[in-house]
Amino acid sequence: MDRHVMEALGKARVVVENGRVVEVTEPKIKYCPLFAKHRGIKEITKESIKENIEFRIKDFGLFTKNRVVEESRYIVPFGASEILMSALKRKAIDVAVIVADCAGTIITSNPNLVQGLCGRISGIIETSPILEVIEKIEKAGGVVLNKKTAEINQFEGVKKAIELDYKKIAVTVTNLEDAKRCKSLENDEIKILTFGVHLTGIEGSEEIAKYFDLVTACASKVLREKLKGKIKAQIGKTIPIFALSDFGKEILLERAKDLDKVLISIENLPVLNDNQPKPLI
Numbered sequence: 001m002d003r004h005v006m007e008a009l010g011k012a013r014v015v016v017e018n019g020r021v022v023e024v025t026e027p028k029i030k031y032c033p034l035f036a037k038h039r040g041i042k043e044i045t046k047e048s049i050k051e052n053i054e055f056r057i058k059d060f061g062l063f064t065k066n067r068v069v070e071e072s073r074y075i076v077p078f079g080a081s082e083i084l085m086s087a088l089k090r091k092a093i094d095v096a097v098i099v100a101d102c103a104g105t106i107i108t109s110n111p112n113l114v115q116g117l118c119g120r121i122s123g124i125i126e127t128s129p130i131l132e133v134i135e136k137i138e139k140a141g142g143v144v145l146n147k148k149t150a151e152i153n154q155f156e157g158v159k160k161a162i163e164l165d166y167k168k169i170a171v172t173v174t175n176l177e178d179a180k181r182c183k184s185l186e187n188d189e190i191k192i193l194t195f196g197v198h199l200t201g202i203e204g205s206e207e208i209a210k211y212f213d214l215v216t217a218c219a220s221k222v223l224r225e226k227l228k229g230k231i232k233a234q235i236g237k238t239i240p241i242f243a244l245s246d247f248g249k250e251i252l253l254e255r256a257k258d259l260d261k262v263l264i265s266i267e268n269l270p271v272l273n274d275n276q277p278k279p280l281i
Contacts, residue, residue, distance in 0.1 A: 093193060096114050179211040195213065214248040
């Protein structure tokens with residue numbers, strides 16, 4: 001039996017076994033502007049979450065052997081995967097260390113693989129290896145950290161990327177401790193870009209701006225309120241992504257080059273509109 005656990009829309013915990021949704025916990029977030037705009041979900045409930053996950057399973061094979069692993073289209077203008085996709089295409093980074101359902105931690109320099117695996121998922125907590133998906137990932141130029149267990153270990157993923165002789169390495173992390181550990185691998189030759197994702201509910205810390213290069217604000221109250229004066233650049237106003245370092249700012253600007261209708265302005269950051277997730281936590 002394969003088993004997958006994902007923190008999905010609303011910060012609800014979803015368990016999928018053998019392609020079937022078997023558990024959905026009560027969502028902590030009731031409204032997400034992205035899902036309202038793109039999927040017409042005005043209120044996040046256990047039922048709407050289950051329907052959305054079942055749609056993803058049917059649409060692109062989420063958590064199953066039918067998983068589509070590559071995608072060249074942008075899902076949203078500036079999601080985490082889109083930003084990494086542009087950075088890889090423009091050689092601002094050499095490789096990305098990401099997490100995928102059915103495979104765990106992945107190391108890849110293929111921008112379409114990053115988009116395919118990460119563009120339409122939420123926070124993967126646990127996953128089981130599915131051989132057919134792993135084979136597709138490897139054929140597309142991905143290195144699976146642990147094919148037997150589908151282990152999720154971003155620190156070990158960065159170490160593997162270094163072993164493979166990559167120098168500018170982006171890594172997605174979901175907590176401050178992982179960001180610290182990955183940053184500890186930097187030296188004069190190795191540059192690590194830590195990209196904080198799925199950070200709803202993160203606790204406030206002065207170290208956030210020290211160890212994260214980029215953060216997606218998700219439905220985080222802390223990131224919207226406690227980073228004033230520390231944000232070097234911002235993209236988006238509803239669910240913004242903040243650059244907290246010069247390296248992060250460089251990566252955001254690389255993404256901006258791939259977009260039209262771009263406004264560049266000097267502001268006191270963050271700049272937020274009224275259409276925020278509800279509630280912020």
